[in-house]
Amino acid sequence: MDDKRNLIAAILLSVAILLGWNFVSEKFFPTPAKPDVTTTVAGTSGAETAANPALPGALPAPGTPGAPASQVIRPVEAVLAAGQRIAIETPKLEGSINLVGARVDDITLTKYRQTIKKDSPPVRLFSPAGTKGAYFATLGWSAQGFAVPDASTVWTATGTRLTPATPVTLSWANTTGQSFRIEYSIDKDYLITAKQTIANNGAAPVAVRSGTYIDRTGTPTDPHEQDSWTIHVGPTGYLDGKSNFTNYDELVEAPAKTMSYGAAGWLGFTDKYWLAAVVPAKGEKVSAAFNALPGDSYRAAFARDLAEVAPGKQLTTTSRIFAGAKEVSTLSMYQDDQGITRLSNAIDWGWFEFFAVPIFKLLDWLFKQLGNFGFAIMALTLVIRLLMFPIAQRQFRSMAQMRVVQPKMKLLQDRYKDDKPKMQQELMKLYKDEKINPLAGCLPIVIQIPIFYALYKVLMLTIEMRHQPFVGWIKDLSAQDPAMILNLFGLLPFTPPSLLSIGVMAVILGVTMYLQFRLNPAPTDPVQAQVFKIMPWIFMFVMAPFAAGLLLYWITNNILSIGQQQWMYRQFPALKAAATK
Incomplete structure (x- = not known):
C-alpha cells in the first residue's frame, strides 16, 4: 500500500x-423520535380555557407573544422611555423590568460589544414588545373563576433597582381577595431568581397554575448567526431527560405548531453566543412546550400542575431566568452549583464533545x-x-x-x-x-x-x-x-x-x-x-x-x-x- x-x-x-x-449522522445515526405533539389552548387576560392540567396545553399565556404583525414598530429607546420600569444593574448586564406585565424585557450585556469597534454599543439580548425583534421573559399565573395578572397589569414595586445586593418585590391584588407577589433577585452573572406567591384571602379555595415563559419575535438574520450543521441556533433545552435541539422551521411545521414535553430541566432559545432560558426550581416537576405563534413569534414555556390554595393560605413557587452569554465557566458553574442539569449543553459541542x-x-x-x-x-x-x-x-x-x-x-x-x-x-x-x-x-x-x-x-x-x-x-x-x-x-x-x-x-x-x-x-x-x-x-x-x-x-x-x-x-x-x- x-x-x-x-x-x-x-x-x-x-x-x-x-x-x-451532519448528513452522515442524520442518515446513519438518526436522532430519537420527536416527542408527542399536542394542541396548545391557553387563555389570555387571566382566563384559562379548559384543558388537561397535566399537559402543556394549559400553560399560562397572559398577553400576546410580542408585537402583532399590524402593530407599529417603535425604536427600543422610545419604548423604554415611555414605560414604568425598575432598573437592573450587575457587573455583566444592565436593563430593566417593565412594571406593566412584570416582564423582564430589557437586557444588554455590558461585557460584550456588537462589533470590534471601540465605540460599538453593547450586545442587546432582550427587547420589549412593540420593538423590532421583541424578546422577553414573563412570569404568570392562569386560573378559572377569578382574575390573575395579565400583560396589561400594572404592578407596584418596593425598591427602584435590582442588583445583586438589592432584591425587588412586585405586588398586585384583584377584587376577590387574591393577592400576587413576585420577588426578584439577581446574581453577579446572568441568573435572575423569581419567587411567585399567591395569597388567598377569599372565602373559598382557588385553583391556580404558575409558570414562566420566554417570547421571541423573528429569527437571526446575520448569516453567521443562523442555524447550521455545526452551530445550533433556535429552541433548545434539557427536556425529558436529554438535551434537545429544535429548529425554528421544525416548530413551525409541527402539528398545531406546538412541541410538548413531560419534564424540563430548562428550556429557551440559543444564539451562537447568547442564551435565554427559563429554569424551574431544582428537582421540580413541570410540563414544558415550544410554541410557534402568530406574527413570526416563538415561545418556550413551562408550567406547574394546578394547585389548590385554601382560604387564608398562600402558595410560593420559584422560577429562574438565564439571560446572558454562553461562557463555558459560567454555564458549568450554574450546572454544578445551582443544579441546572446539563446547562453546559447550550453550547452545541457535537459528537466530539469528549474531545x-x-x-x-x-x-x-x-x-x-x-x-x-x-x-x-x-x-x-x-x-x-x-x-x-x-x-x-x-x-x-x-x-x-x-x-x-x-x-x-x-x-x-x-x-x-x-x-x-x-x-x-x-x-x-x-x-x-x-x-x-x-x-x-x-x-x-x-x-x-x-x-x-x-x-x-x-x-x-x-x-x-x-x-x-x-x-x-x-x-x-x-x-x-x-x-x-x-x-x-x-x-x-x-x-x-x-x-x-x-x-x-x-x-x-x-x-x-x-x-x-x-x-x-x-x-x-x-x-x-x-x-x-x-x-x-x-x-x-x-x-x-x-x-x-x-x-x-x-x-x-x-x-x-x-x-x-x-x-x-x-x-x-x-x-x-x-x-x-
Whole structure:
C-alpha cells in the first residue's frame, strides 16, 4: 500500500468529515423520535380555557407573544422611555423590568460589544414588545373563576433597582381577595431568581397554575448567526431527560405548531453566543412546550400542575431566568452549583464533545498564561505536535522502510499485475518479512481529524474566542481574515464571495502546505503527483472562509511539520535519499 495514497485518503476523509458529518449522522445515526405533539389552548387576560392540567396545553399565556404583525414598530429607546420600569444593574448586564406585565424585557450585556469597534454599543439580548425583534421573559399565573395578572397589569414595586445586593418585590391584588407577589433577585452573572406567591384571602379555595415563559419575535438574520450543521441556533433545552435541539422551521411545521414535553430541566432559545432560558426550581416537576405563534413569534414555556390554595393560605413557587452569554465557566458553574442539569449543553459541542471540551480548557489555560489567543493557538499546536511526536516518528520510520522496499514492491506489482488477489497476498507477505506496518504512515493524519474538528468547534462556538485579536490586521480570530486579495487587503469596503475570499492567511496556508509536500518523496504515480501539486491550492480556496484562528492553527502545524520532517530526514537517511532521487 503506497503511503501517498494513504495520505490523500486521510486528507480527503478529514474534509468529508468536516463538510459532511451532519448528513452522515442524520442518515446513519438518526436522532430519537420527536416527542408527542399536542394542541396548545391557553387563555389570555387571566382566563384559562379548559384543558388537561397535566399537559402543556394549559400553560399560562397572559398577553400576546410580542408585537402583532399590524402593530407599529417603535425604536427600543422610545419604548423604554415611555414605560414604568425598575432598573437592573450587575457587573455583566444592565436593563430593566417593565412594571406593566412584570416582564423582564430589557437586557444588554455590558461585557460584550456588537462589533470590534471601540465605540460599538453593547450586545442587546432582550427587547420589549412593540420593538423590532421583541424578546422577553414573563412570569404568570392562569386560573378559572377569578382574575390573575395579565400583560396589561400594572404592578407596584418596593425598591427602584435590582442588583445583586438589592432584591425587588412586585405586588398586585384583584377584587376577590387574591393577592400576587413576585420577588426578584439577581446574581453577579446572568441568573435572575423569581419567587411567585399567591395569597388567598377569599372565602373559598382557588385553583391556580404558575409558570414562566420566554417570547421571541423573528429569527437571526446575520448569516453567521443562523442555524447550521455545526452551530445550533433556535429552541433548545434539557427536556425529558436529554438535551434537545429544535429548529425554528421544525416548530413551525409541527402539528398545531406546538412541541410538548413531560419534564424540563430548562428550556429557551440559543444564539451562537447568547442564551435565554427559563429554569424551574431544582428537582421540580413541570410540563414544558415550544410554541410557534402568530406574527413570526416563538415561545418556550413551562408550567406547574394546578394547585389548590385554601382560604387564608398562600402558595410560593420559584422560577429562574438565564439571560446572558454562553461562557463555558459560567454555564458549568450554574450546572454544578445551582443544579441546572446539563446547562453546559447550550453550547452545541457535537459528537466530539469528549474531545472538544479538553481542547477548549487547554486553549483557555494557555490564553491566560500568554495573554493572546493567537499565541495560545500556536502553543496548543506545539503541544499537540509534541504529544504526537512518538507516533510521527513511527510514521517517518514506516515511510523510510516503504521507500527502501519500493523496488521490491514495484517488481511484485509488475509480476502479478493481472492477478490482483495474488499481488495483495505477496505484498502482505513482503510487509510481514520486512516488519513494515503500511497503516503507520497515515495514523497521525487520522488522529488529527478529531483534533482539527474539535478546534473548529471551539473557535466557532465559544464566546471566549469572540473578538479576540492576534497581531497586525487580525482583530478577531473567530472571524474570517479581512485582508482579502479582491478587496485590496481590506482597503475596499466590501466582502468578496466566499469562493473568492482569498486572504493573506489563506495564501500563507497554501504556501506552507506546498513546501511541506515538496519535502515529501515524490510519488511514482503521475496521477498522485498531479494531485499533490494542486492540493495545497485547493485547500487554500476551501479554508479561506474559515475563522482566522483555524487557519493560524493549520499554518503553525504546517511549519512545525516542515521542521519535523527536516529533523526526521537526518534520522532516516533512506527517506531523504528517496526524496532527493
